[in-house]
Amino acid sequence: xxxxxxxxxxxxxxxxxxxxLRIIKRRPDGYHDLDTVMQKLDLCDLITxxxxxxPGVVLRCPDSDLPEDRSxxxxxAAEAFLAACECEKVGVSITLEKNIPVAAGLGGGSSDAGTxxxxxxxxxxAGFSVADLIALARPLGADVPFFVTDFGAxxxxxxxxxxxxxxxxxxxxxxxxxxxxPVSTRWVYEKYALTMADKDSKLRDSQKKISHFLPYAGNNDxxxxxxxxxxxxxxxxxxxxxxxxSSVLMSGSGPTVFGIFTDEDxxxxxxxxQAVHVLEQQNGIKVFVAQPV
Numbered sequence: 001x002x003x004x005x006x007x008x009x010x011x012x013x014x015x016x017x018x019x020x021l022r023i024i025k026r027r028p029d030g031y032h033d034l035d036t037v038m039q040k041l042d043l044c045d046l047i048t049x050x051x052x053x054x055p056g057v058v059l060r061c062p063d064s065d066l067p068e069d070r071s072x073x074x075x076x077a078a079e080a081f082l083a084a085c086e087c088e089k090v091g092v093s094i095t096l097e098k099n100i101p102v103a104a105g106l107g108g109g110s111s112d113a114g115t116x117x118x119x120x121x122x123x124x125x126a127g128f129s130v131a132d133l134i135a136l137a138r139p140l141g142a143d144v145p146f147f148v149t150d151f152g153a154x155x156x157x158x159x160x161x162x163x164x165x166x167x168x169x170x171x172x173x174x175x176x177x178x179x180x181x182p183v184s185t186r187w188v189y190e191k192y193a194l195t196m197a198d199k200d201s202k203l204r205d206s207q208k209k210i211s212h213f214l215p216y217a218g219n220n221d222x223x224x225x226x227x228x229x230x231x232x233x234x235x236x237x238x239x240x241x242x243x244x245x246s247s248v249l250m251s252g253s254g255p256t257v258f259g260i261f262t263d264e265d266x267x268x269x270x271x272x273x274q275a276v277h278v279l280e281q282q283n284g285i286k287v288f289v290a291q292p293v
Contacts, residue, residue: 003051003090005052005053006052007050007123008048008050008051008123009048009049009050009119009122010046010048011046011049012045012046013044013045013100013111013112013114013115014040014041014043014044014293015040015041015044015107015108015111015176015290016038016040016106016107016111016143017174017249017258018249018251018252019169019218019249021034021036021220021222022219023192023221023222026193027159031159032142032159032189032193033158033159034142034158034160035155035156035157036155036156036160037153037154037155037156038107038146038153038154038156039168039293040146040151040153040168040292041106041174041176041290041291041293042290042291042293043100043288043290044099045098045100045108045111045115046097046099047096047097047112047115047116048094049093049094049116049119049120050093050095051091051092052090052091054091055087055088055089055090057075057078057092058091058092058093058094059072059074059096060093060094061095061096061098062095062097063097064096064102066096066098073109073113073140074116076113077112077114077137077144078092078120080117080139081117081120081136085124087124090124092120101256103182103184103185104178104182104254105183105185105253105255105256106176106252106256107143107146107147109141110141110144110146110147111147113137113144114133114146114147115147117133117137117148118148130148134149137161138159138161142159142161143252145161146160151165152165152168152292152293153166153167153169153292168292168293169260170292171262172260172263173263173268173272173290174258174260174289174290175259175261176251176287177236177240177257177258177259177285177286177287179230179233179236179284179285180284181255183226183253183254184253185252188222188225188226188253189222192221192222218247218249220249220252222250222253223250226253226255230254232255233250233255237249237250237257240275241259243259243271243275243278244271245260245261247259247260
C-alpha cells in the first residue's frame with residue numbers, strides 16, 4: 001500500500017451506554033460471558049490519525065493525564081493494526097482529544113481503540129472487513145468490537161463480540177451524570193466474581209430469565225457492586241428520577257448514571273433542560289447531554 005506521509009484523517013469516537021447488562025458466567029480466560037444492549041451516543045472523543053515516515057506509533061493526549069505509551073489501549077490498537085497489515089515502513093501519529101470521562105462506564109477507551117482500527121483501515125487502504133476488524137478488536141477489550149461496527153445499537157453476547165443490530169432509541173435525550181471519580185472496570189468484575197462465588201445456580205437462573213429478553217428493559221447486574229462501595233451513585237440515580245427521567249440506570253461498571261427523557265416536538269424536553277440546570281449546580285459532578293446515534 002502506498003500512502004503519502006502527512007495524510008490525515010479526523011474521526012469521532014462515540015460514547016456508549018448499556019441499556020441492559022446481564023452477567024451470565026465467568027470464563028476460564030478471566031472474561032465474563034454477557035448479555036447486553038449497547039447504544040452509541042453523540043458524546044464523542046476526537047481522534048486525528050496522520051501517516052508518518054517513521055515506523056511505529058506516536059500518541060499524544062493533550063490536556064489529559066492519559067498515558068501516551070503501550071499502557072494506553074489506543075496505542076496498542078494502532079500497533080496491532082500495523083502488525084496485521086504488515087506496514088513495517090509506515091508509522092502513524094495519533095492525537096486523542098478526550099471529551100468522554102475516563103473509567104466512567106461509557107466505553108471511552110474502547111471506542112477510541114475501535115475507532116483507531118476503523119480509521120487506520122480507511123487511511124491506509126488495508127481493505128480489512130468488519131469481521132477482520134472484530135478479530136483485531138477482540139483481544140483489546142470486551143467492548144472494542146462494538147466500535148468497529150457502524151451499528152448504532154446492538155445486543156451483544158459472549159464477551160461482547162457476538163453482536164446483532166437492534167433499533168437505536170429515538171426521540172429521547174440522555175442526561176449523563178458522572179460523580180467526578182473513576183471506577184476500575186477490572187475491580188468491579190473481580191468484586192462481582194467474589195460476590196457471586198458459589199452461586200452458580202443463581203447464574204443459571206439468570207440465563208433462563210433472559211430467554212424472553214426485552215431489549216430495553218433496564219437492568220445492570222454490576223450496579224449492586226458499584227453502589228455498595230459508592231453510595232453517591234445511588235443518590236444520583238434517585239436525583240434523576242425525581243427530576244422526571246422516565247428511565248434511570250448505571251452504565252457498564254459505572255460510575256456514570258443516565259436518565260432518559262422523552263423529547264418534545266422541538267427537540268430536548270423542558271424536563272431534561274431543567275434536570276441539567278439543577279444537576280449542574282451540584283459540586284463535583286459532571287453533566288452531559290447526548291442523543292442516541
